Ligand SMILES: Nc1ncnc2c1ncn2[C@@H]1O[C@H](COP(=O)(O)OP(=O)(O)OP(=O)(O)O)[C@@H](O)[C@H]1O
């Protein structure tokens with residue numbers, strides 16, 4: 001009799017404690033095969049720690065997990081055969097050239113002689129690193145290291161690919177390339193678990209998103225479900241006079257009984273309106289107070305706003321720079 | 326990345342699972358590449374022993390052994406032991422640096438033989454020991470060192486030296502795994518090894534030393550290593566002497582190889 005295929009990742013109550021800090025504090029995670037799954041959370045939330053446990057780099061202090069059906073604890077070598085991980089910080093040999101790094105890792109994975117070099121060259125070409133292939137990695141830029149590090153995880157395409165902030169430090173074109181690559185990998189069966197600081201990245205890529213804060217999972221769903229769960233719309237107002245921003249913010253907070261988010265430049269305000277009809281009243285009151293507006297709009301919450309509503313603090317990076325500028 | 330490039334990247338082709346030897350060889354290859362890319366490291370490794378050889382031979386040699394030539398015969402085999410021991414310290418520092426960089430995270434998440442990174446480090450060490458010893462030996466020969474046992478004696482001496490380097494190497498790999506920074510590895514390592522190296526018979530025959538120090542020098546394992554080297558290259562080696570020189574490296578390997586593995590796998 002055929003057993004039903006195990007999910008790619010099934011984690012129950014994972015815990016990791018560092019000294020006093022409960023970096024991961026009881027997380028359940030179910031990731032189906034072939035999915036792109038995003039972990040979202042502020043700095044220090046525990047995303048990296050969770051990934052490192054699932055990649056057999058840290059031993060959980062509690063809970064258990066099966067990765068491609070293999071127990072993390074008792075079958076860690078089998079787990080390692082199913083995964084590859086690109087960590088948050090480059091894991092390359094700085095003294096070796098880009099090509100040598102890939103050939104070396106290819107040999108470790110069982111490619112021999114010419115086929116190791118062939119696979120390395122293929123990846124260098126695909127990641128547009130051929131020109132830099134014979135330079136030592138210590139002379140690479142941040143983005144080049146990032147690309148080489150991702151390439152190194154694909155020498156043998158794994159069943160599960162862990163990507164810890166895969167596109168941090170990449171230019172917009174390279175970021176788009178990595179997104180395309182991630183989708184292509186998922187299409188032909190690789191499961192992808194990624195963390196990101198960029199909400200747009202999670203929104204665009206991930207079929208499901210788990211929001212992590214203080215080592216706990218505080219929400220999970222598709223991007224649409226997360227937005228719907230907030231259950232309200234957002235009013236965005238752009239003001240003309242910077243001197244009156246504070247006044248306008250206070251007015252909106254009073255009227256709508258909800259916290260106002262300010263844009264980094266300060267001229268745009270966003271606030272939750274529930275029910276949406278109350279936006280009319282708010283705009284009227286602003287006009288009555290003589291506060292001029294350059295524009296206003298109503299929108300379903302962005303993932304940014306969902307994140308803010310759930311965790312009570314904005315992400316440090318906001319949306320991806322260069323993507324919507 | 327265009328769609329053609331994407332297609333080559335995502336092809337799922339998996340070579341057969343490699344064995345431990347293949348893993349160790351890959352790490353050995355990396356060690357060779359590192360020597361090629363960072364040749365200045367070899368310079369660091371041989372300059373100190375060459376300075377020692379010149380200073381001791383020409384400044385103290387006459388006083389210590391009657392003549393500089395005489396002293397050179399006594400000193401050169403011992404300085405090789407010192408070189409190998411201090412060389413190994415650098416390897417522990419290198420390991421500590423690698424661990425701090427996340428490179429080992431990749432190794433630890435790969436399905437490889439867990440000891441292979443250390444096998445690779447050892448291969449690199451052996452190569453560095455060999456290159457450094459040959460350079461120092463070459464300088465010695467130029468300056469008038471003459472091994473009485475000839476070529477075969479030197480060859481056996483080098484083999485003994487590699488065995489010593491292999492055994493002693495574990496101590497510094499363990500330090501590299503325990504300590505947080507390469508600098509603490511160096512401080513700890515030199516604090517520990519300086520007394521052993523200097524209060525040994527490498528530089529001076531202990532005959533003239535005060536009794537308590539002489540006792541220490543005579544039981545110091547570094548002394549037995551230096552004596553065995555001297556005897557091998559002079560053609561006066563005994564099995565007992567060689568056995569005594571190999572005892573410490575053997576014990577270190579038996580005890581510390583498992584400790585290394587345990588420290589590496591703890592997480
Ligand atoms: N090796 C460690 N020793 C001690 N504390 C640690 C260690 N690794 C992580 N922590 C702590 O655990 C918590 C979670 O860290 P983690 O790196 O998992 O967060 P993160 O969500 O990846 O954050 P970021 O977005 O900044 O990468 C933090 O408080 C961090 O200080």
Ligand SMILES: [Mg+2]
Nearest residue numbers: 047048049088
């Ligand atoms: Mg992180």
